[in-house]
Amino acid sequence: MDAKRIRIQNGITYGMVIAFWVVIQIMDKTGNLSSLLKGLLVPLCMYAILAVSLNLTVGILGELSLGHAGFMCLGAFSGAFFTNCMEAAMPSAGLRFFLALILGAVVAGIFGLLIGIPVLRLKGDYLAIVTLAFGEIIKNLINVMYVGRDAAGFHFSNKDAMSLGMDDTGVVIVKGAQGITGTPRAATFTIGILLLLLTLFIVLNLINSRTGRAIMSIRDNRIAAESIGINITKYKLMAFSISAALAGMAGVLYAHSLSTLQATSNNFGYNKSILILVFVVLGGLGNMRGSIIAAVVLTALPEMLRGLNDYRMLIYAIVLIIMTIFNSSPKAIEMRSVLMDKLRHKKAAGKEAA
Amino acid sequence: MTANKTVSGAKGVPMLEVKNLSISFGGLKAVDSFNVTVDKGQLYGLIGPNGAGKTTVFNLLTGVYKPNTGTILLDGENITGRKTIEINQDGIARTFQNIRLFKELSVLDNVKTALHNHHRYSTLEGILRLPKFYKVEKEMDARALELLKVFDLDQQWNYKASNLPYGKQRKLEIARALATDPKLLLLDEPAAGMNPNETAELMETIRFVRDQFDMTILLIEHDMKLVSGICEKLTVLNFGQVLTQGDTSEVLNDKRVITAYLGE
Amino acid sequence: MMSFLSYFISGVSLGSIYAIIALGYTMVYGIARMLNFAHGDVIMIGGFAIFTAVTTMGLPPMAGILIGVVVCTVLGVTIERVAYRPLRGASSLAVLITAIGISYLLQNVALLIFGSNSHQFTSVVNLPNLVLADGKLNISSTTIVAIAACIVIMIALTTFINKTRTGQAMLAVSEDRGAASLMGIDVNKTIAVTFAIGSALAAIAGALLCSAYPSLTPYTGSMPGIKAFTAAVFGGIGSIPGALLGGIILGVIENLSKAYISSQLSDAIVFAVLIIVLLVRPTGILGRQINEKV
Numbered sequence: 001m002d003a004k005r006i007r008i009q010n011g012i013t014y015g016m017v018i019a020f021w022v023v024i025q026i027m028d029k030t031g032n033l034s035s036l037l038k039g040l041l042v043p044l045c046m047y048a049i050l051a052v053s054l055n056l057t058v059g060i061l062g063e064l065s066l067g068h069a070g071f072m073c074l075g076a077f078s079g080a081f082f083t084n085c086m087e088a089a090m091p092s093a094g095l096r097f098f099l100a101l102i103l104g105a106v107v108a109g110i111f112g113l114l115i116g117i118p119v120l121r122l123k124g125d126y127l128a129i130v131t132l133a134f135g136e137i138i139k140n141l142i143n144v145m146y147v148g149r150d151a152a153g154f155h156f157s158n159k160d161a162m163s164l165g166m167d168d169t170g171v172v173i174v175k176g177a178q179g180i181t182g183t184p185r186a187a188t189f190t191i192g193i194l195l196l197l198l199t200l201f202i203v204l205n206l207i208n209s210r211t212g213r214a215i216m217s218i219r220d221n222r223i224a225a226e227s228i229g230i231n232i233t234k235y236k237l238m239a240f241s242i243s244a245a246l247a248g249m250a251g252v253l254y255a256h257s258l259s260t261l262q263a264t265s266n267n268f269g270y271n272k273s274i275l276i277l278v279f280v281v282l283g284g285l286g287n288m289r290g291s292i293i294a295a296v297v298l299t300a301l302p303e304m305l306r307g308l309n310d311y312r313m314l315i316y317a318i319v320l321i322i323m324t325i326f327n328s329s330p331k332a333i334e335m336r337s338v339l340m341d342k343l344r345h346k347k348a349a350g351k352e353a354a
Numbered sequence: 355m356t357a358n359k360t361v362s363g364a365k366g367v368p369m370l371e372v373k374n375l376s377i378s379f380g381g382l383k384a385v386d387s388f389n390v391t392v393d394k395g396q397l398y399g400l401i402g403p404n405g406a407g408k409t410t411v412f413n414l415l416t417g418v419y420k421p422n423t424g425t426i427l428l429d430g431e432n433i434t435g436r437k438t439i440e441i442n443q444d445g446i447a448r449t450f451q452n453i454r455l456f457k458e459l460s461v462l463d464n465v466k467t468a469l470h471n472h473h474r475y476s477t478l479e480g481i482l483r484l485p486k487f488y489k490v491e492k493e494m495d496a497r498a499l500e501l502l503k504v505f506d507l508d509q510q511w512n513y514k515a516s517n518l519p520y521g522k523q524r525k526l527e528i529a530r531a532l533a534t535d536p537k538l539l540l541l542d543e544p545a546a547g548m549n550p551n552e553t554a555e556l557m558e559t560i561r562f563v564r565d566q567f568d569m570t571i572l573l574i575e576h577d578m579k580l581v582s583g584i585c586e587k588l589t590v591l592n593f594g595q596v597l598t599q600g601d602t603s604e605v606l607n608d609k610r611v612i613t614a615y616l617g618e
Numbered sequence: 619m620m621s622f623l624s625y626f627i628s629g630v631s632l633g634s635i636y637a638i639i640a641l642g643y644t645m646v647y648g649i650a651r652m653l654n655f656a657h658g659d660v661i662m663i664g665g666f667a668i669f670t671a672v673t674t675m676g677l678p679p680m681a682g683i684l685i686g687v688v689v690c691t692v693l694g695v696t697i698e699r700v701a702y703r704p705l706r707g708a709s710s711l712a713v714l715i716t717a718i719g720i721s722y723l724l725q726n727v728a729l730l731i732f733g734s735n736s737h738q739f740t741s742v743v744n745l746p747n748l749v750l751a752d753g754k755l756n757i758s759s760t761t762i763v764a765i766a767a768c769i770v771i772m773i774a775l776t777t778f779i780n781k782t783r784t785g786q787a788m789l790a791v792s793e794d795r796g797a798a799s800l801m802g803i804d805v806n807k808t809i810a811v812t813f814a815i816g817s818a819l820a821a822i823a824g825a826l827l828c829s830a831y832p833s834l835t836p837y838t839g840s841m842p843g844i845k846a847f848t849a850a851v852f853g854g855i856g857s858i859p860g861a862l863l864g865g866i867i868l869g870v871i872e873n874l875s876k877a878y879i880s881s882q883l884s885d886a887i888v889f890a891v892l893i894i895v896l897l898v899r900p901t902g903i904l905g906r907q908i909n910e911k912v
Contacts, residue, residue: 126896216467220455228442277714
């Protein structure tokens with residue numbers, strides 16, 4: 001029924017992403033791409049994927065999660081770990097990266113499921129704080145984790161590299177707070193865009209399907225959803241773990257754009273989760289195109305403001321506050337609708353006069 | 355449109371048989387030894403003053419609360435203690451006193467969501483847009499529109515549910531309940547907030563649903579005109595207990611019923 | 619044994635600071651139904667105000683604390699008026715995002731004024747340490763003052779809420795905002811008072827926190843803020859005794875796990891305990907159970 005309208009809407013979203021890629025390619029070929037922007041391209045894709053995937057949890061399922069960076073962290077580390085371990089067995093960096101992406105998504109998805117089973121019983125702000133807590137736990141645990149490999153196989157420790165107790169063939173792969181170094185930087189802008197398109201494909205098709213309707217019915221009215229036979233737990237978990245898996249995939253992309261991967265607060269702390277949430281809310285709940293635009297604008301904005309140095313984050317904060325008040329304050333919404341009505345009246349009056 | 359249900363129970367078995375149903379909340383007996391028998395195809399009314407425990411009975415029947423004692427037989431099958439979603443699949447659907455629509459979804463999608471368990475394809479088939487997705491979605495659209503047409507909602511299929519006028523929202527809730535293909539339909543104050551014209555129209559619709567879908571309907575209502583107009587039998591609840599039950603005309607003339615409503 | 623006791627006592631002291639911060643979260647949540655993510659940064663601003671007064675201007679510590687309290691109170695009320703009040707009635711997510719914006723704003727203002735380097739905070743407590751058991755147990759005066767401050771604040775606040783008209787109005791607003799306003803209670807004023815109290819407490823918490831952990835940066839308030847919020851949720855958000863209980867339990871767990879398990883994992887342990895508590899009691903230890911009516 002609605003299929004045509006949805007297809008057009010989704011088409012615009014895909015088209016926008018592809019157009020962005022084309023524009024960047026042209027800029028690159030004509031030498032108009034600054035090195036600053038070049039360095040931003042993979043992070044832009046990553047943030048867009050993270051925002052779209054978090055929007056599945058927050059906008060479509062209607063549950064507030066502040067632990068998205070935790071899933072990204074899981075994906076990043078399992079992906080980078082895989083790429084580093086398989087260096088000898090699989091010489092093709094591209095193939096390793098591809099498999100790492102799948103592995104990262106699967107690991108994050110499984111954790112999403114495991115964490116979701118107990119916590120999705122909680123509601124609202126309680127769920128928010130518990131997901132934040134999980135994100136921090138994941139980050140902290142990875143920070144003290146040492147993994148090495150020698151002829152005898154893998155060794156784990158949560159103290160230091162020495163206590164891994166390896167023989168002389170041993171190589172430390174995960175070095176606690178020092179993280180993982182030497183991951184080949186296989187992530188490119190084109191791969192990032194492809195992954196973003198894949199994310200959109202999964203999320204948009206999911207939303208406009210039987211499963212998506214079930215998920216949204218839980219958001220709109222849990223009790224009514226139950227009364228018509230919707231399995232609440234199943235669909236909550238499904239949305240949550242798909243969202244986590246996509247965040248994990250974004251993490252793998254991220255890990256392959258860095259030479260050193262560390263589980264610092266800056267990279268994977270709750271502040272990162274909050275940053276992604278900001279994209280989702282400003283882009284519009286349930287609005288995937290909005291999430292991408294917000295992620296791109298709000299990531300690029302502070303970088304573009306670099307000339308302003310110390311003031312850029314200040315400006316960012318003020319813009320954020322003003323935009324939210326303008327978007328969501330009941331008074332502002334009323335004022336806007338009055339203004340729109342007036343404009344419409346003027347147009348109508350103008351037509352009549354003519 | 356014809357009802358295509360398989361008749362599971364024997365002809366003589368009542369659609370709903372509730373025996374000795376009780377539940378207490380913190381020492382207060384909200385429903386106390388409630389009994390009722392609703393025959394197939396009957397239009398049955400559950401009435402009583404505010405706070406008598408009517409909605410609690412619905413919540414017990416649909417598994418929102420677990421009863422302390424008693425049994426619930428649906429078409430001869432014991433469904434006591436089952437979960438809400440299982441009971442829906444067993445064949446009970448309901449509407450709510452305070453409308454509970456999927457507000458952000460379209461009118462059509464509200465009904466399609468309720469077709470969830472009858473028209474299936476897997477999540478993966480949905481994401482990958484395999485042929486089955488298109489086939490089943492088409493079936494769902496057709497079935498949902500058919501139901502919307504019964505309630506004169508088909509023209510507004512693409513409205514957001516929350517943008518429908520109040521009376522139509524109540525109708526959409528009934529359409530959504532029917533989409534789950536129930537044997538027994540529970541309506542919780544379907545006429546609440548409606549004007550006399552709308553109520554009269556609603557009475558017609560309820561009767562039509564019963565005849566067209568071969569449905570058994572149990573409804574809670576305060577509007578005596580509606581109750582006396584369409585219910586064949588009544589049970590009166592007062593302070594969680596059955597005050598009286600029987601044919602509508604007899605019950606409504608019972609002195610105790612009038613006292614319960616108006617006081618001594 | 620003595621070392622355990624000493625860790626335990628300093629845990630109680632840290633917990634007292636968390637409890638004072640948690641009060642700000644819990645009162646604001648109870649009354650305005652919002653997560654004030656910027657509360658931790660108000661603590662940091664309080665710390666810098668006191669630092670400026672005492673270290674830069676050479677005022678006595680008591681005057682410094684007073685200045686800190688005034689600065690934070692004014693700040694808290696202003697934030698509420700400018701950023702949160704326009705969003706009353708808006709979605710809770712919008713309010714959360716604005717609070718995050720305020721948090722960024724405060725951090726970056728502090729960054730501009732004071733730079734990103736850490737500042738050495740002189741303790742506002744200059745009393746001798748308490749030495750017990752022949753010198754085996756040495757308790758710092760800051761530790762004792764923090765515990766004492768927490769007790770005094772708890773008693774004062776409970777009395778205020780139960781005995782004054784404003785306090786009763788706060789209770790009424792937290793119970794049912796609509797009904798309270800119909801009863802003639804000025805909801806906006808009540809919420810403003812709540813922010814004022816919460817922010818004043820944040821200044822005191824800032825003084826204690828920076829005295830115990832003397833390095834002060836624009837990000838100092840962030841993590842203690844989150845942990846105090848955790849404590850508030852842990853104890854049952856909206857409940858004042860819950861904030862006290864949650865704060866102290868959290869402080870003790872954090873200190874003991876730092877001492878006996880791993881200093882790097884202490885935060886993870888704190889958060890894990892929070893998760894376990896919430897899974898057993900979804901609204902916290904002293905929180906009220908709310909059932910949705912069908």
